[in-house]
Amino acid sequence: MHELGVASEVLRVCRASAGSGCARLERVTLAVGELSAVEPDLLRFAWEAATAGSPDAGAVLEIEWRPARQVCEACGDIAERATGSWLRLCPRCERPLRVEGGQELDVLHLSYEERETPADRLP
Amino acid sequence: MTELDVRQRVLAANEAAAAALRERFRARRTLVVNLISSPGSGKTTLLEATVAHLKDRFRLGAIEGDIATERDAERLRRLGIPAHQILTGGSCHLDARQVAAVIDPAGLGDLDLLLVENVGNLICPTSYDLGEDFKVVVLSVTEGEDKPFKYPAIFARAEVCVVSKMDLLPHVPFKLDEVRGQVRTLRPDGTLLEVSATTGAGIGAWCDLLTARLAAKRAGA
Numbered sequence: 001m002h003e004l005g006v007a008s009e010v011l012r013v014c015r016a017s018a019g020s021g022c023a024r025l026e027r028v029t030l031a032v033g034e035l036s037a038v039e040p041d042l043l044r045f046a047w048e049a050a051t052a053g054s055p056d057a058g059a060v061l062e063i064e065w066r067p068a069r070q071v072c073e074a075c076g077d078i079a080e081r082a083t084g085s086w087l088r089l090c091p092r093c094e095r096p097l098r099v100e101g102g103q104e105l106d107v108l109h110l111s112y113e114e115r116e117t118p119a120d121r122l123p
Numbered sequence: 124m125t126e127l128d129v130r131q132r133v134l135a136a137n138e139a140a141a142a143a144l145r146e147r148f149r150a151r152r153t154l155v156v157n158l159i160s161s162p163g164s165g166k167t168t169l170l171e172a173t174v175a176h177l178k179d180r181f182r183l184g185a186i187e188g189d190i191a192t193e194r195d196a197e198r199l200r201r202l203g204i205p206a207h208q209i210l211t212g213g214s215c216h217l218d219a220r221q222v223a224a225v226i227d228p229a230g231l232g233d234l235d236l237l238l239v240e241n242v243g244n245l246i247c248p249t250s251y252d253l254g255e256d257f258k259v260v261v262l263s264v265t266e267g268e269d270k271p272f273k274y275p276a277i278f279a280r281a282e283v284c285v286v287s288k289m290d291l292l293p294h295v296p297f298k299l300d301e302v303r304g305q306v307r308t309l310r311p312d313g314t315l316l317e318v319s320a321t322t323g324a325g326i327g328a329w330c331d332l333l334t335a336r337l338a339a340k341r342a343g344a
Contacts, residue, residue, distance in 0.1 A: 002246070005214070006133060006134070013129065018127060026124060036276065037250045037277065086275070086309065098311050099311075103276075107129040108130060110129055111125065
């Protein structure tokens with residue numbers, strides 16, 4: 001259960017990227033790979049815990065799931081597979097497959113509400 | 124509302140610390156392996172056998188990650204090598220900053236081979252680069268043969284898979300061929316070694332692998 005640590009890092013990256021003009025985070029989009037060792041549901045739960053009681057409480061965490069790909073060494077095809085199931089050989093040419101991708105754990109995008117600056121308050 | 128494209132690794136801070144460690148180990152020509160497994164797979168026993176086999180030829184050291192107790196580091200210190208216990212106090216993995224903080228105080232700054240035994244856990248340690256040359260996943264024959272597909276992230280990332288407690292194979296319903304197939308599926312270019320630290324079977328091949336990797340690192344490969 002390292003998702004709480006991961007959620008804290010997501011928050012840190014977002015806050016550092018948004019800078020001091022950020023009043024509150026509104027929405028954060030993450031890429032989470034199938035081989036990232038991070039469980040999306042646990043991460044959403046941890047995100048709530050990491051932001052609770054802060055101005056960012058209630059910020060939406062949107063997760064884009066990135067499956068790993070099994071690519072045939074021989075024909076270059078990406079074998080079709082369901083998440084969590086793994087093929088031993090290429091369905092077309094029965095040659096070994098290599099595993100690519102699925103290791104993503106990235107903050108892609110965020111939106112935030114800006115802090116009111118003194119200039120905003122001028123009549 | 125302000126929109127911002129970020130495109131940054133979530134664990135960028137850990138990865139920067141790991142990169143600094145990797146550079147330091149490269150300069151010192153220290154081979155670093157990060158051992159990951161579930162609790163009780165025999166990581167410490169494997170390391171004891173490794174130390175017994177290699178300590179006369181190389182300067183060895185170890186970092187032991189555990190939630191509590193100094194027991195694992197004590198076991199290795201008894202064999203005459205420097206070993207430092209990092210107590211994570213409930214955290215499920217080691218991170219690069221924890222490793223960086225203990226290298227000098229623990230006298231682990233000038234070694235040929237640094238063995239890092241992560242906290243017993245097949246999931247969380249997978250995400251944290253420690254500046255190692257490669258990860259080793261240890262799977263004992265007393266665990267289920269479905270482990271690789273259940274925990275694909277670590278089996279895909281570990282360059283070496285050690286199947287341990289091979290002396291117990293006749294007594295358990297562990298399907299070795301199934302494990303070989305699953306590991307090969309997730310890591311086709313990986314190496315699978317079958318060992319028993321109790322009988323010593325396979326320990327020579329494991330130590331040969333470490334020795335060859337150390338030689339390659341010294342040669343600047």
